Amino acid sequence: MLQVSQLNAFYGKSHVLHGVDLQVGEGEIVALLGRNGSGRSTTAKAIMGMVESQGSVLWNGQQIQGRKSYEIANLGVGYVPENRDIFPKLTVHQNLLLGQKRANKKPRWSFDDMYQIFPRLKEREHTEAGVLSGGEQQMLTLCRTLMGDPDLIIIDEPTEGLAPKIVELVATYLQTLRARGLSVLLIEQKLTIAMQISDRCLVMGHGSIVFDGSPQALRADSGVRKEWLEV
Numbered sequence: 001m002l003q004v005s006q007l008n009a010f011y012g013k014s015h016v017l018h019g020v021d022l023q024v025g026e027g028e029i030v031a032l033l034g035r036n037g038s039g040r041s042t043t044a045k046a047i048m049g050m051v052e053s054q055g056s057v058l059w060n061g062q063q064i065q066g067r068k069s070y071e072i073a074n075l076g077v078g079y080v081p082e083n084r085d086i087f088p089k090l091t092v093h094q095n096l097l098l099g100q101k102r103a104n105k106k107p108r109w110s111f112d113d114m115y116q117i118f119p120r121l122k123e124r125e126h127t128e129a130g131v132l133s134g135g136e137q138q139m140l141t142l143c144r145t146l147m148g149d150p151d152l153i154i155i156d157e158p159t160e161g162l163a164p165k166i167v168e169l170v171a172t173y174l175q176t177l178r179a180r181g182l183s184v185l186l187i188e189q190k191l192t193i194a195m196q197i198s199d200r201c202l203v204m205g206h207g208s209i210v211f212d213g214s215p216q217a218l219r220a221d222s223g224v225r226k227e228w229l230e231v
Contacts, residue, residue, distance in 0.1 A: 001024055001025060001026050001059065001060055001151065001152055001183055002022075002023065002024040002047070002057075002058070002059055002077075002152055002183070002185070003023050003056075003057075003058040004020060004021060004022045004023070004043075004047065004055070004056070004057050004058075005021055005055060005056040005057075005058075006019045006020075006021065006055040006056060007019070007020040007021075007043070007046055007047075007053060007054075007055035007056070007057065007065075008020075008053060008054045008055055009039075009042050009043070009045075009046040009051050009052065009053040009054075009207075010051070010052045010053070011042075011051065011052075015207075016039055016042045016051075016207050017039050017042055017043060017046060017053070017207045017208075018206070018207045018208045019055075019208060020039070020043055020046075020055075020204075020207070020208065020209055021209060022043075022185075022202055022209060022212070024152060024183050024184075024185050025183065026181075026183060027178055027181055027182070027183060028178070028183050028184070028199045028200070029174060029175075029178050029183075029184040029186060029197055029198045029199050030183075030184070030185050030186065030198060030199065030200050030201075030202060031186045031187075031188055031194035031197075031198035031200070031201045031202065031215075032044075032185060032186065032187045032188070032202045032204060033188060033189070033191065033194055033201060033202065033203045033204070033228075033229055034189075034203055034204035034205060034228060034229065035189075035205075035228065035229065036189075038204040038205055038206065038207070038228070039204050039206070039207040039208075040156075040187045040204050041082060041156055041157075041187060042207075043187075043204070044079065044154045044156050044185070044187055047072075047077070047154065047185075048069050048072055048073075048077065048079050048154065049064070049065075049066070049067055049068055049069045049071075049072050050069055053065065053066075059072070059075055059076075059077060059152075060075075062075070064077075073101065073148065073150075074101060076149070076150050076151040076152065077150055077151070077152050077153075077154065078145040078146070078148055078150030078152065078153040078154065079145065079153070079154050079156075080141055080142055080145050080153060080154065080155040080156060080158065081141075081156055082156040082157045082160065082187075084137050084138060084140075084141040085141065086129040086130070086132075086137050086140055086141055086144075087129060088128065088129050088130025089128055089129075089130060090128065090129060091125065091126050091127060091128055091129065092121055092124050092125050092126070092127055092129055092132070092140055093111070093125050093126065095129050095140055095144050096111060096114060096121075096140070096143060096144050096147050097147075098144065099143070099144035099145060099146070099147030099148050100147050100148060100149075101147075101148040101149065107147070107149045108149050108180070108181075109146045109147060109149060113146075114143040114146065114147070117143070117173060117176060118139040118143060118169075118173075120136055120139065121136070121139055121140060121143065124136060134161055134162060135162050135163060135166035135169075138158060138162060138166070138170065139169075139170075139173075142155070142158065142170075142173065146177075150182070151182065151183065152182065152183040152184070152185065153177070153182060153183075153184055153185070154184075154185045154187070155174075155184065155185070155186050155187065156187045157187055157188065157189065158170050158174075158186070158188070159171075159188065159190055159193060160189070167190070167193060170193075171193050171196060171197050174186065174197055175197055186198065191225070191229060194215070195215040195218070195219060196215075198215055199214075200212065200213065200214060200215075201213065201214070201215050201217075201218045203218070203224055203228050203229065204228075205227070205228045210224065210228055211224045211228070
């Protein structure tokens with residue numbers, strides 16, 4: 001579904017990504033791993049048209065490199081940023097409502113689906129999002145993206161700062177998405193979670209992909225893990 005080839009990205013004069021190649025297939029969870037500053041978040045932003053970039057980004061065979069972020073989102077690519085970006089003065093329900101995008105297509109996900117996956121959001125349905133806990137805000141931003149009915153979601157550090165119990169809940173949630181036909185590009189530091197739920201693992205270092213293989217192959221490659229990952 002997503003095919004990225006020779007992607008370069010820039011912040012002003014700083015050259016951050018250097019010829020990144022990656023693919024995400026239908027119904028696949030691909031984990032993008034690496035240390036802070038390796039280029040993982042920049043890769044997500046480059047795919048979404050949020051930073052200056054060069055190269056090729058094909059979405060279902062269509063070139064989307066150089067397009068506006070909202071155009072890419074409307075084509076079916078969802079993005080969950082690391083900082084969550086909820087609307088703090090709006091209620092949980094209102095935040096979810098703002099996530100709806102594709103009015104010309106019957107949505108795959110409903111409010112009831114969101115509340116069934118995360119019952120805590122149902123309990124807080126009429127609560128302002130700004131007073132939710134960090135875990136609840138992460139649930140909300142994931143669900144808000146789903147309300148836009150994407151075919152692929154790019155999730156940046158969804159488990160950052162969350163309690164272990166909530167981390168496991170997020171992992172289960174991502175597996176539920178795959179079971180319902182969505183593809184996931186998961187940007188993550190927690191190696192255990194990535195190995196547990198992903199179909200393939202990519203490792204970034206200095207703005208390039210330095211490993212692309214199965215979780216089993218990464219587990220067996222102590223050299224890659226020692227040099228490029230926080231282990």
